[in-house]
Amino acid sequence: MIKNYLMTPGPTPVPPEVLLSMAKPIIHHRTPQFQKILQEVEENLKYLFQTANNVLIFASSGTGAMEGAVCNLLSPGDKAITVQGGKFGERWTEICKAYGVEAIAIDVEWGKAVDPKVIEKKLSTGAIKAVFTTLCETSTGVATDIKAIAEVVKKTEAVLVVDAISALGAVECKTDEWGIDVVVSGSQKGLMIPPGLAFAAVSPKAWKVIEQNKSPKYYFDFKKSKKSIEKTDTPFTPAISLIIGLNAALKILRQEGLDSVVARHKQMAKAIREAAKALGLELLSPTAASDAVTAIKVAQGIDGGKLVKTMRDEYGVGIAGGQADFKGKIFRIASMGYMNQFDVIIAISCLEIVLSRMGYKFELGAGVKATQKVFLD
C-alpha cells in the first residue's frame, strides 16, 4: 500500500478541511454570501502579509502577479535591478525584457544570497526605478535578506518588489515594517491551497509610481484591482472555489498564529538540515538556507534523478530534483505549509531507505535521529 506524501516546494499539501470547503456546491460571486468570504480573506491576507495596505487578488499562477508588478510599476525604457540567483530570479529579468524594461541583472551564484551592498552600489548610479528580488529562491532553497535590502532601497526613489510566492506564510516577511513596496505571492505554497491564485500587496510609494505608468495592461491592472477590492469585489470573475479554500486555510494559519507558524517552519527546516549533515550530505546553501525548502547535494556516485523518482514512485514520498544546471545534482525537500515534524521524519526516513538501497554508505537511522533531536528542543 502506497500512501502519498507531498514534500515538494509547491504545490504543498492542502488540509482536508480546506479541500472539503472547496467541494461544496459553488456559489455566485456577486452575492452577500461571497462578499463576506472575500472580506474575511482580505482581512486575513493583510494579517499574513503584515500590511495595512490592500492585498490584490488575481486568478492566475504567481507569475501573473510578477508580470503585474513589472507592467504596473515600469514603463518601456525604465531601468530596474533584478537579482538572479536561480530560476525565479531569472524570471524577473525575462518579464522586464518582455516589457521593454532595461533589466540590470545582478548574477548571484546559485546557492548564494545576494549581498545588499551590491544592490546599494548599483542603485547609486541613479535612475533605477525598481529592485526585483526573491524571498526564497525555490530552485536553490536560498533565503534573501530582504530586511537589509529594504534598508538600502528605501533611501532611494526606487521601489522594492519581492517575489514571496515561495515562503510567504512559512518565513518572516514583514511587509510594512521592513518597508517592502510590492510583495507578490501565490496560493500553492505557504498558503496551503491549490495553485491558481496570486496576490500583490502594494505600498503607497508604489501606488505613486503606478499612477505614472505607461505599459499596456488589462487583466493584471493593479489600479482596476484595487478599485474593486476596496468595494470587496473583483474586476473579473474570481476563482470562487479557490477563494473559499483560501478563506478556510487563512483561518487555520491565523488560529496557529504567525509567530508559531514561522517557528514551526524554522524547526522543520533545521531538522532537515541536521538530518542531511548526519547523513554526510552537503547543503547547497550552508549559509543562506531558507526555512521553506532545503536543497541538498546528491552524494558522489548516486543518481539524483533516480533517487527522487524512487522515493516518489515506490514509496509515495514526493520531493523535488534540481532544475537547469542542478538537474540530478541536488534534491529539494520542502518544509512549507501544511506540514509538521512527522512529514519531515517520513521524508528523511524514506531518503535513508532509498539511499541505502542505492549503495550510499551511512549509519541507518542517523538522519531520523537528528530530526528527533531538533523536534525535542
Place this chain on the structure above:
Amino acid sequence: MIKNYLMTPGPTPVPPEVLLSMAKPIIHHRTPQFQKILQEVEENLKYLFQTANNVLIFASSGTGAMEGAVCNLLSPGDKAITVQGGKFGERWTEICKAYGVEAIAIDVEWGKAVDPKVIEKKLSTGAIKAVFTTLCETSTGVATDIKAIAEVVKKTEAVLVVDAISALGAVECKTDEWGIDVVVSGSQKGLMIPPGLAFAAVSPKAWKVIEQNKSPKYYFDFKKSKKSIEKTDTPFTPAISLIIGLNAALKILRQEGLDSVVARHKQMAKAIREAAKALGLELLSPTAASDAVTAIKVAQGIDGGKLVKTMRDEYGVGIAGGQADFKGKIFRIASMGYMNQFDVIIAISCLEIVLSRMGYKFELGAGVKATQKVFLD
C-alpha cells in the same frame, strides 16, 4: 429549508463528482500522474472546441485569454474590428485600447445581433488585422451568427476571434469547420467547473500572425503556452485542482456527446422562452436569443432588482439581473452546463411564485406548463 439552485450565466452548477474529484489530495504537476490527466484534458478540449489544433490552457479568468488573443495577434497601431452589443463585446474594445490597437467598434443595439454585412463592409476598407466577436453576449442573451461572420472574414487577411466564454459546451461552435481563428473560453459556464481556467484554440492562420507580433506579453504568451502543451506541460504552475475537475467534467460532456449536449441546451432555452411568453413577458431578444442564457424584460410596475433578490434570498433560486443600462429592466435565466429540465421548471415555478407575490397578473402555472410542453416534444 432553503435549497440552493444556481441558474446564473456563470458560475454554473458543478456536478458533485467533479467537486469530489477536486477534493482529493493534491498531486504535483510534474509527474506522470498529472501528465496523463493533462493529456486527456487536451484531447477532450479538442473534441469540445471541434478543432484539430492545440487548445491552450491558462490559469486565469476568461478575460485573461481575451487579453492573450489581443496581445498575441495585434501590435500597437494595428486596426481591429470589435463588435459591441453588450458588456463583453465592449471588453474587446477596452483591451484593444489598453494595447494601443485601433479598435473600430461596431455598436450594436443591446438585444440585437450584428449583421455580418456590416462587418464585411468595414473589412473592405482593408488594413483590418482582426475581428473580435462574442458567441453569446452574456449581458443580453444574444447569439451571434459566427458561421456567417466566418464566411466573410475568411476571405480576407483578417483573423476572426470569438469570445466563447459564455456558451461553449452549450451551443454549436464549429471552430475548424466554420473557420474561426481563435476561440477563447472559460471554465465556469458550459464546462461545468469553477472559474479559474481560460482557454484559447488557435488556427494555423492565427499562428502566422502571432509569429509577427510585437506587443509585450509574458504570462499570456501563446507561443510559450503552445510549446509547453505540445510536450503535455504548462509554462507555469497550472491550476492543478481545476484541471483535475475539468478532466472529470469533460468526460461527462463527452459521454453525453456534443450533439446531445447542444440539443439539451436548445430545449431548455426554448422552454424558458415559451414560459416567458406564456406569462406575458417579453424577451429582450426575440430574434437572436442564445440557447445559453435568456434575457427577459421585467414587466411594467415590477421591481426587477427585488424580483431577483427575492428569488435568491427567500427561495434559493439564483438568476441574474440586468447590467449597465439594463439594471432592473431585465432578468436573465441561464440554461448552461450542468442543468436539465427540472432546473428550468424550478426557475420558472419560482419566478411565477415571486411574480405572483409582487402583484403581477397572470395565470399561475402557465409558465411551468409551457416548459412541460417543450420537454414533452
